[in-house]
Amino acid sequence: RAEPPNRELSTKKLAVALPSQEALIRFFTMPAIPKHEWETAVQFEARKYIPFKTETLVWHYTVLHPKATSRLEFIFAAVQRSVFQRLQSALEAAGVEATLMEPRSASLSRLVRRALPQHASEFVCLVDVEEDMAHLVITRDGLPYLTREISLAAEPSAPTVDARAQRLLSELSVSLDFFIREYPAGHVSRVVLFGDDGLIGSWSMSMADQLKMPVELGT
Numbered sequence: 001r002a003e004p005p006n007r008e009l010s011t012k013k014l015a016v017a018l019p020s021q022e023a024l025i026r027f028f029t030m031p032a033i034p035k036h037e038w039e040t041a042v043q044f045e046a047r048k049y050i051p052f053k054t055e056t057l058v059w060h061y062t063v064l065h066p067k068a069t070s071r072l073e074f075i076f077a078a079v080q081r082s083v084f085q086r087l088q089s090a091l092e093a094a095g096v097e098a099t100l101m102e103p104r105s106a107s108l109s110r111l112v113r114r115a116l117p118q119h120a121s122e123f124v125c126l127v128d129v130e131e132d133m134a135h136l137v138i139t140r141d142g143l144p145y146l147t148r149e150i151s152l153a154a155e156p157s158a159p160t161v162d163a164r165a166q167r168l169l170s171e172l173s174v175s176l177d178f179f180i181r182e183y184p185a186g187h188v189s190r191v192v193l194f195g196d197d198g199l200i201g202s203w204s205m206s207m208a209d210q211l212k213m214p215v216e217l218g219t
Contacts, residue, residue, distance in 0.1 A: 014098060015100040016096075017104040020135050020147070020149055022079055023077060023078070023079050025075070025103060025144050025147045027145045028048075028073075029072065029074070031071055032070050042061050052078075056081055057078040058081050058084045060077050060078075061077070066185075075144065077106065077144075087101070103144070105135070105144040108137055108139070109137055109142050109143055112192070113139075113141065122190075123145070123179075123186050123187060124140070124188070125191045126139055126218075127172070129193060129199060130195065131199070132151065132152050132153050133149065133150065134168055135149060136148040136150055136175055146178075146179050162202075164199075165203045169207055169210060188213065189213070189214070190213060191208075191213065193217055194217075204217055
């Protein structure tokens with residue numbers, strides 16, 4: 001929804017994070033191939049993981065070549081072209097020029113790299129918790145490798161159990177297990193929870209015990 005420009009805003013050029021539910025992030029590996037073949041190979045491989053034709057998407061990819069391996073790692077990000085154009089129109093109507101448009105998970109990954117520079121080269125699981133939803137990103141070096149949207153809608157549970165915390169813990173375990181299966185060389189060093197302290201403040205200790213890894217509160 002386009003809002004009138006904020007007259008107090010000194011600049012109308014902004015970086016824009018795309019809504020999580022509109023963006024697709026996929027991580028996959030391929031044998032090392034010449035650089036001029038990357039784009040064709042990425043499109044071919046991406047079709048295995050996404051339900052849309054690449055011709056209908058606005059997309060981008062990042063290539064990594066880890067040491068001591070002959071394989072390339074690709075992080076593929078895309079949004080449907082119709083959604084991208086709709087967002088562009090809304091921003092233009094609001095008087096905003098988007099200098100950068102990227103998935104929310106990519107924005108959060110870069111912020112985590114700046115906030116936790118000592119862990120930048122490690123896999124970190126970031127969980128941005130809202131009232132009834134959580135956005136999960138497994139990130140390393142400022143790049144998202146796995147993203148998920150988790151519903152925290154209330155479910156029947158014992159009166160002494162926070163149903164949202166139990167739901168999040170269950171989905172966290174599933175996501176971490178899935179990531180290790182897909183990327184055996186990966187090791188997630190810690191989980192960082194972001195959100196309202198009144199909501200998540202009591203979750204970290206019990207989650208750390210059950211996940212067997214550090215669970216910290218971010219700011």
